[in-house]
Amino acid sequence: MKNYSAREIKNIVLVGAPGTGKTTLAEAMAYEGKVIDRRGSIENNNTLSDNTDIEHEYKRSIYSTILFTEFMDRKLNIIDCPGSDDFCGSLFSAFKVGDVGIMLFNAQVGWEVGSEIQSRYARILNKPLIGVINQLDADKANFEAAYESIKAASQVKPVLVQYPVNQGAGFNAFIDVLMMKMYRFTDENGTREELPIPAEEEERAKALNQELVEMAAEHDDALMELYFEKGTLTQDDIRAGLKIGVARREVMPIFCTSGKRDIGTKRLMEFIINVAPGPLTAPRFLATDGSEIEPDADAPTVAFIFKSQLEQHIGEISYMRVIRGKVTEGMELVNSRTGNKEKISQLFAVAGKNRIKVSELSAGDIGCTVKLKGSRTNDTLAAANAPVTVEPIVFPEPRYRAAVKAKEQKEEERLGKLLNDAKYEDPTILVAYSKELKQTIIQGQGEHHLNILKARLANENKLEIEYFAPKIPYRETITKVAQADYRHKKQSGGAGQFGEVHMIIEPYYEGMPEPTKYKVNGKDITVNIKGKEEYDLEWGGKLQFYNSIVGGAIDARFMPAILKGIMEKMDEGPLTGSYARDIRVVIYDGKMHPVDSNEISFKLAARNAFKEAFRNAGPKIMEPIYNVEVLTPSEYMGAVMSDLQNRRAMIMGMESDKGFDRLNARVPLAELYRYSTTLSSLTSGAATYSMQFASYEQVPADVQEKLLKAYTDTDEE
Ligand SMILES: Nc1nc2c(ncn2[C@@H]2O[C@H](COP(=O)(O)OP(=O)(O)OP(=O)(O)O)[C@@H](O)[C@H]2O)c(=O)[nH]1
Numbered sequence: 279m280k281n282y283s284a285r286e287i288k289n290i291v292l293v294g295a296p297g298t299g300k301t302t303l304a305e306a307m308a309y310e311g312k313v314i315d316r317r318g319s320i321e322n323n324n325t326l327s328d329n330t331d332i333e334h335e336y337k338r339s340i341y342s343t344i345l346f347t348e349f350m351d352r353k354l355n356i357i358d359c360p361g362s363d364d365f366c367g368s369l370f371s372a373f374k375v376g377d378v379g380i381m382l383f384n385a386q387v388g389w390e391v392g393s394e395i396q397s398r399y400a401r402i403l404n405k406p407l408i409g410v411i412n413q414l415d416a417d418k419a420n421f422e423a424a425y426e427s428i429k430a431a432s433q434v435k436p437v438l439v440q441y442p443v444n445q446g447a448g449f450n451a452f453i454d455v456l457m458m459k460m461y462r463f464t465d466e467n468g469t470r471e472e473l474p475i476p477a478e479e480e481e482r483a484k485a486l487n488q489e490l491v492e493m494a495a496e497h498d499d500a501l502m503e504l505y506f507e508k509g510t511l512t513q514d515d516i517r518a519g520l521k522i523g524v525a526r527r528e529v530m531p532i533f534c535t536s537g538k539r540d541i542g543t544k545r546l547m548e549f550i551i552n553v554a555p556g557p558l559t560a561p562r563f564l565a566t567d568g569s570e571i572e573p574d575a576d577a578p579t580v581a582f583i584f585k586s587q588l589e590q591h592i593g594e595i596s597y598m599r600v601i602r603g604k605v606t607e608g609m610e611l612v613n614s615r616t617g618n619k620e621k622i623s624q625l626f627a628v629a630g631k632n633r634i635k636v637s638e639l640s641a642g643d644i645g646c647t648v649k650l651k652g653s654r655t656n657d658t659l660a661a662a663n664a665p666v667t668v669e670p671i672v673f674p675e676p677r678y679r680a681a682v683k684a685k686e687q688k689e690e691e692r693l694g695k696l697l698n699d700a701k702y703e704d705p706t707i708l709v710a711y712s713k714e715l716k717q718t719i720i721q722g723q724g725e726h727h728l729n730i731l732k733a734r735l736a737n738e739n740k741l742e743i744e745y746f747a748p749k750i751p752y753r754e755t756i757t758k759v760a761q762a763d764y765r766h767k768k769q770s771g772g773a774g775q776f777g778e779v780h781m782i783i784e785p786y787y788e789g790m791p792e793p794t795k796y797k798v799n800g801k802d803i804t805v806n807i808k809g810k811e812e813y814d815l816e817w818g819g820k821l822q823f824y825n826s827i828v829g830g831a832i833d834a835r836f837m838p839a840i841l842k843g844i845m846e847k848m849d850e851g852p853l854t855g856s857y858a859r860d861i862r863v864v865i866y867d868g869k870m871h872p873v874d875s876n877e878i879s880f881k882l883a884a885r886n887a888f889k890e891a892f893r894n895a896g897p898k899i900m901e902p903i904y905n906v907e908v909l910t911p912s913e914y915m916g917a918v919m920s921d922l923q924n925r926r927a928m929i930m931g932m933e934s935d936k937g938f939d940r941l942n943a944r945v946p947l948a949e950l951y952r953y954s955t956t957l958s959s960l961t962s963g964a965a966t967y968s969m970q971f972a973s974y975e976q977v978p979a980d981v982q983e984k985l986l987k988a989y990t991d992t993d994e995e
């Protein structure tokens with residue numbers, strides 16, 4: 279295989295709602311480029327992409343697949359992404375290295391929620407789109423309705439480059455209003471005739487051609503001038519205008535295909551090669567220091583790993599885009615995260631599971647290497663003499679949380695290892711053992727996301743796991759000032775124990791003034807600050823600790839023990855055993871015994887005084903609140919809203935946007951378990967949501983009651 283340079287390469291990402299035909303179209307593209315000599319199908323489980331058992335079982339894409347095809351002496355690198363939003367992580371990594379998205383629509387459906395979600399991702403990630411109305415051979419194909427729905431919903435303006443002549447089961451021809459030709463297909467293998475536009479189509483074709491001309495002129499002053507001068511534009515002029523409009527994400531040209539029958543694939547690929555942005559024209563990759571990395575093949579090497587995979591018998595496969603310079607076989611590069619050297623023993627162009635050995639990959643190209651020692655997704659490999667770190671992929675926040683364990687206790691260790699492997703392959707899976715909750719918490723993009731992992735562990739690793747409701751990381755705090763004295767005293771036999779601590783506690787808030795005096799239980803207590811310590815607690819919030827002892831009532835050497843006693847109780851709050859936060863403690867008096875006082879006595883005295891004061895200080899349980907944003911077709915808004923209200927949500931705002939409603943709410947985490955599943959069933963899968971931690975807030979009285987009761991119950995056990 280030839281080595282391609284940046285100007286001969288295009289990197290595209292196939293996106294679109296589930297089942298629009300991305301994987302089937304990728305197959306046709308590979309076939310057109312003679313990477314394969316027969317096209318596989320989803321039904322026969324033999325496509326280049328979707329090549330894992332689990333994908334065969336579910337008949338849908340679960341992972342992104344990298345493919346290439348060679349066409350018109352160019353190389354097209356294709357990343358076929360899953361349509362399901364549960365697997366959106368791979369779309370984020372694909373868009374990191376792809377320069378343009380090819381957005382598929384199902385001609386029978388038009389714009390769907392998946393289109394909405396994925397075009398939103400493209401917008402966030404600043405990626406241009408080319409639109410494809412696919413499945414035009416289906417009985418219920420309705421090109422016009424699909425186009426209208428795209429026009430109504432898309433934020434990037436669609437413009438037709440093609441329209442079908444005979445959509446439906448007999449589909450075999452379309453008119454291309456850029457080429458001003460009709461393409462007719464004589465078989466299902468892409469063989470085409472180029473014909474003049476039939477007389478009855480001339481009027482429509484001309485009108486659409488005129489739209490293209492005007493669109494092109496709009497995007498460039500020189501083209502506009504030319505258009506005024508001549509009254510029209512040439513094909514090349516139109517392409518030039520489209521190039522600008524697409525790159526600026528203002529225009530989405532629309533194509534016609536049947537991926538299944540390989541109709542329109544070649545024309546789409548020609549257009550991608552001629553018009554889509556490539557490595558030299560797309561925005562530059564940024565380094566973490568903010569500088570732009572030029573795609574210069576002769577400069578020191580920079581390669582970015584965007585996907586890591588573990589394959590039996592092979593081990594680690596690292597997919598990368600070369601951003602600058604060249605990666606060649608045998609080369610040594612440095613991983614900028616670890617500082618370790620990595621030797622590139624073998625290099626490949628990738629077509630799904632098939633890997634074709636190549637001797638080098640040049641700036642702009644995508645390929646893979648195997649058996650790197652300690653590199654993973656988001657790592658940069660760079661020449662030792664020119665270290666660079668590429669700005670990493672920012673993956674979406676998790677939306678689904680569960681506790682996980684192996685069905686059999688003895689498998690826990692193996693589970694830990696396999697979950698780590700899963701994390702390595704899919705950075706949107708987060709796993710951590712929570713010391714606080716005493717559970718292993720796994721987070722992902724949805725219930726389906728985690729269920730696929732469960733199925734995979736069962737099939738491939740013969741490991742049965744269980745998901746169950748995760749505990750909520752509650753916090754405890756206080757709402758008013760309280761005081762307590764505690765004397766710890768023990769005199770039995772040998773050395774005794776004695777320590778007495780008097781303390782005041784009060785709620786801490788940002789910017790509160792220094793303590794001066796308190797009135798508690800009718801007593802005035804004046805504070806003379808001898809020492810102040812302030813701690814940012816590991817679990818959020820603060821502890822302020824003041825020493826205001828007068829007249830040497832307690833030796834300064836016992837203060838650390840007193841602090842320790844308080845910390846211990848904050849670690850396991852007096853109400854429910856959750857972490858306590860946002861408390862100011864003032865130690866203002868106490869007593870020592872000349873012989874029996876020691877650190878342990880003061881620690882215990884402080885611990886108990888704190889517990890008592892805490893209970894008298896209007897203690898409250900706080901719960902994590904999340905900002906939840908739901909995106910739903912307007913028809914389901916009522917159902918979504920009333921469900922959220924049942925979840926103690928506070929609705930913060932609502933906004934309508936082209937047939938979709940966006941709803942923002944603050945919802946307690948305790949009410950969000952399996953939310954993705956409920957939302958999906960409320961809206962027939964048409965809605966999506968994201969969630970992000972917002973703050974800790976007091977739980978309502980009835981909830982506090984329940985929690986207190988639950989805790990006492992277990993305490994008594
Ligand atoms: N009639 C018709 N069916 C198609 C066409 N393209 C795909 N299909 C069928 O639609 C179904 C989904 O096709 P895929 O290629 O898996 O779609 P996808 O977009 O990759 O799906 P996900 O990756 O799961 O989002 C399969 O049953 C295909 O055979 C097409 O052009 N015409």
Ligand SMILES: [Mg+2]
Nearest residue numbers: 300301338339
């Ligand atoms: Mg697919």
